Amino acid sequence: MHLKTLKIKGYKAFSGEFTVKLNNGLNILVGENATGKSTIIDALRLILSEDEYGRGGITASDFHKPLHLSTKTKGAPRISIACEFDNLNDDEQVVYLPWLNLNDPKKAILSLAIENKEDNRGRFKRKIWGNESESGLFEWELLNRINCIYLPPLRDAEDKLKAYKGSRLSRLLKNLRIQDESDEMHPLEKKFAMLNKDLLNDSSIQIANSYIKDNILKAVGPVFGQDASLQFTEINFDRIVERIRLLFYPVIPGAGSTNSVDMFRELSENSLGFNNILYLATILAEFDGTETTDTFHKILLIEEPEAHLHPQLQIRLMHYLQQRSIENKIQIIVTTHSTTLASSVDLNAIKVLSATKDSSMPIFTAVEECCLPSPTKDFLERWLDITKSTLLFAKGVLLVEGIAEAMLIKQLSKTVLRELMAENPEKHYCDTLDDYGISIINLNGLYFNHFMALFKGYHRKSEDVFAGCSGIPVRCAGLTDNDPDKEGRPTQSSPLIGKNHQLYLVQELEDNSINCRLFTNLKTFEYDLALEGTNLSLMCDVQLKLMETDGTIKSQLQTYIDNDWEAATPEEKADAAFWLLNRIDKGVFAQALTQYLVKSQTEFQVPLYIKKAIKWLVD
Incomplete structure (x- = not known):
């Protein structure tokens, strides 16, 4: 058996019924702050009667209260929490008979209700029962057969491992x-x-x-x-x-270990990170030590295991937890803000919580329900590294092809946002993409179809492969090059057909997706930058400063710097942009141009396709 579904209503941030879907083994809850990750853990602790010291409590502030209401207003009339356990074997069905789903004996239901009424001792009335009927039976012995252990966030491992009553x-x-x-x-x-x-x-x-x-x-x-x-x-x-009390011995690689008691040291001499590892080891030891024939399911709740751990240790720890979850049949539920952890586990383990303006509650998305085709899932498993996994925590995502766009777009977006603010002062645009919580993700290639599969949110009238699929409910825009013939010199009045194999997504996403858009240019990022306004003079000046030897190229750059590009024809600009494109090192040039724009605060014209992408993201 394992915990498959958790439903929460009226508790903290969850006003209506909020459903959490969990898989057997490892579950990673990710998302920005205040999306309810800790509330999910707290709800599980409440219904499973687990907390660090064997005590559990509810205060008036735990009952959901809309933010627009006065603090004196009473919260929700009731907190409801329900767990559905799935895949009960024959023995478990016999033991948990009072909890069984009437229509499916492989499922068991446990429910908890807490009324927003205090008795004369200041306690809130609560009721717990098995199966779907509130009159269902409940026996503490059945709940005690579920071994649930909790590790809190920002834990003081040194204190928890000291010698004291209840340690x-x-x-x-x-x-x-x-x-x-x-x-x-x-x-x-x-x-x-x-x-x-x-x-x-x-x-x-x-x-x-x-x-x-x-x-x-x-x-x-x-x-x-x-x-x-x-x-x-x-x-x-x-x-x-x-x-x-627990002591430690600082094992140095190659130095072996010791059996001498006087060599062990107090935890106060150890690092915070390694103390956290020791603390976790004692928790896992509890599962090993309390395993009996009466234990039917084990649940480990961990908040922010990354505390004080460097990236390599985070990865090792997460791989170990994943291994333990399989080998020892422990259902592990982890909350984290670490992109390192998010990028080091199976995608099916990731559950994303998103806060949106259109919903009064956070939105829960299980990546395994995004209907990712096998090639896409395999691709993302390989490519969703620490940098790219920031998209799981973002309020918006901007996907770009390479390092040049990744460096320059952040600066160019400030210009776009200033223009939008001037055009629409009533909308109160922010100053930067960071202010919006939008992450710029460098794909290092043309992989938009794979990454956008996480966000697509297709809504088609006809039945298709995307019917009923989930998607992370934040906007995702992509910037891609049109890539026509290598010798092509397109202009706005004379565009060329592109050879970019991802271009089919432009129309497909516009027709079928509420969350994703792909925007494209005339040729390439640098080429289109050069076509705008008088950008060519500035770009040639930046390239000239990168040149180490004199020659015809320097001479030509100086000529372009001095040229009046406002009076030039589109064809003349296209010729110059083509010439410059073939003489720059894109990464080095992008870095130099970015530094120049940051230091000089010079106005730089932004291509229309970039403006459209940013406007679509922030509106």
Whole structure:
């Protein structure tokens, strides 16, 4: 069995019913801040009665309240949380009979309702039941057979691994003790009892005992006096393990390990990142140590496992968690803001939460429901690296072909946004794409069809392969070159047919997609830049500064710098743009041009296709 669906209503950010779909094994919840990732974890902890210290609570602020209402306004009348478990085998169907779905015995349902009414103790009335009917039966024993453990965000691993009552280590050891229940004293208890006897024979202890007894006798006399004895007070197993702490040994590659106890060090001497790894190790050990025939499902909830870990450790950790989820049948649900983690797991594990203006609640998208064709999924698995995976966290995405566009578009977009602001002052445009939360993704090639498959959101009237498919509900624009014949010199009045094999997407997306658009130019990015206004003079000046030797090329560049391009014909501009295009190193030139525009604040004309893309993204 595994948790397949979680439904939440009236809890924190979720006003109406919000559905989370989970797969068996590893699940990664990604998205921008305030989209409800932690709320999903909190909802699971509520219904599964898990929290770090065995306590759970609800406050008045947990009941959903629209932001436009006063803080004095009462929240939603009820919090509803429901879990649907799937793929129950025959044994699990027998055990969880009170929870079974009446129409499908392989499914079990657990529901929780909390009324927004406080009793005289300030507690909110709650009810938990199995199956679909609110009158369904509930037994705590069945819930206890689901082993759910939670790791909080921004955790203080050092503190959690200290010796104290209720510590993670003591919980682990007590659980292991329960597995080995017997009436006999535990070996540790026997050893501490023997130690107490030995203490009484120690001269220092005997002298101290004598002094204490003598002072008691002198203070209150023989009638009111009491006897006393120094010894270890904790000889009970539970009390002993509460005094155990975790130490570490800094294993250096090639240096091996040590068995010498005095070589181990306090966690305060360790790094925060490695302490987090040690903390996670104790959590996984709890699953190992508490595994019994009564455990039917294991769920591990982790918030922000990337805390204090460098990228390589993040990747190793995530691969290990994915492996453990399969080998030990643990359903792991992780929230993260790390693009490193998002890019290092199977795409089917990724669940995206998006905040949109058109919806009062976040929107949940399971990537496995985006109907990605096998070639596209395989491609994205290989190419969705740390840089590109930022698209999973963005409010908007701009896909570009190469490094030149990636560097320059960010600067050119500022010009476009200033123009839009001047034309439409009532719309209050932002200054940069960053302000909109829009990520520029360099595809290093023509892979728009693969990346846009994540966003397509096709809505066709006729039945087709995209019917019922999901898509990340944010806008995604692409900028691609038309790429006509290599010797072609197109102009606005005389365009040429392009050979770019992705051009079919331009019309297809416009006809069928609500989320994606592809915009194209006359020839190439640099060529089209050169055709605009007097850009040629500035671009030739930038290229001239990159030249190290004199010659005819420098001479020609100077001629173009001095030319009056406002009076030039489109054909003359096309010839000059073609000449320049064939004499630049695109990456080096883009970097130099970007630096020049940033430092000089010079106005630079932006091609129409780029303007359309940015306007479509930000409107």
